[in-house]
Amino acid sequence: MILILLGAPGVGKGTQGELISKHYNIPEISTGDILRSEVKNETELGKKAKVYMDKGELVPDDVIIGMMENRIKQNDCKNGFILDGFPRTVAQAEAFDRMLEKNNLELYKVLLIDVKEEEIISRLTGRRVCPNCGAVYHIKNKPPKEEGVCDNCGSKLIQRDDDKEEVVRNRLEVYKKNTMPLVDYYTKSSKLVKIEGSGEINDIFERIKKVLG
Numbered sequence: 001m002i003l004i005l006l007g008a009p010g011v012g013k014g015t016q017g018e019l020i021s022k023h024y025n026i027p028e029i030s031t032g033d034i035l036r037s038e039v040k041n042e043t044e045l046g047k048k049a050k051v052y053m054d055k056g057e058l059v060p061d062d063v064i065i066g067m068m069e070n071r072i073k074q075n076d077c078k079n080g081f082i083l084d085g086f087p088r089t090v091a092q093a094e095a096f097d098r099m100l101e102k103n104n105l106e107l108y109k110v111l112l113i114d115v116k117e118e119e120i121i122s123r124l125t126g127r128r129v130c131p132n133c134g135a136v137y138h139i140k141n142k143p144p145k146e147e148g149v150c151d152n153c154g155s156k157l158i159q160r161d162d163d164k165e166e167v168v169r170n171r172l173e174v175y176k177k178n179t180m181p182l183v184d185y186y187t188k189s190s191k192l193v194k195i196e197g198s199g200e201i202n203d204i205f206e207r208i209k210k211v212l213g
Contacts, residue, residue, distance in 0.1 A: 006186075020208065027081050029068075035049055046067075061091055065096065088178060088179070088182075109212065112183060116198070133155070
């Protein structure tokens with residue numbers, strides 16, 4: 001079962017990806033993890049990627065696809081895998097389709113986790129983090145016992161810069177610009193299924209399980 005997870009920042013792709021991975025016993029693959037692994041192991045593709053990363057440039061699609069191809073040939077992918085954060089563009093999606101075809105594999109579903117924009121903004125801007133122990137809270141959904149103070153270590157909680165409202169709104173605009181063409185691409189191939197992403201984590205996962213069977 002080969003799956004792609006799509007959705008804006010803050011919709012819970014990481015959480016649902018972990019649940020799918022455990023339930024169906026397939027790995028969740030992120031391009032960031034693959035890049036770090038290839039660079040660390042100093043593979044040919046890793047060395048190529050490092051040249052771009054050191055300059056702060058985007059790693060070209062052909063290098064990413066090459067790494068992806070290496071990764072999916074590993075043993076833990078024999079029953080399938082989940083992709084989160086890839087593909088990011090239609091060009092990457094087309095290259096990924098060609099790679100699957102070449103390896104006699106087929107994409108099963110693309111799950112678009114859908115949450116209204118104002119709810120995403122509320123989720124992200126309400127997040128508070130402990131700079132000392134890393135605990136994560138939310139002012140509405142998971143508040144600390146004492147306002148602004150970490151339950152675990154008593155440190156003062158902070159709001160990360162990328163959780164501030166103007167930054168969140170900008171991230172959502174970037175997402176819409178980059179990802180909406182992907183939504184159209186996968187809708188045309190009848191692979192895309194929209195999952196209502198509001199509500200309890202387990203309820204959302206039940207919706208996903210119904211779609212995946």
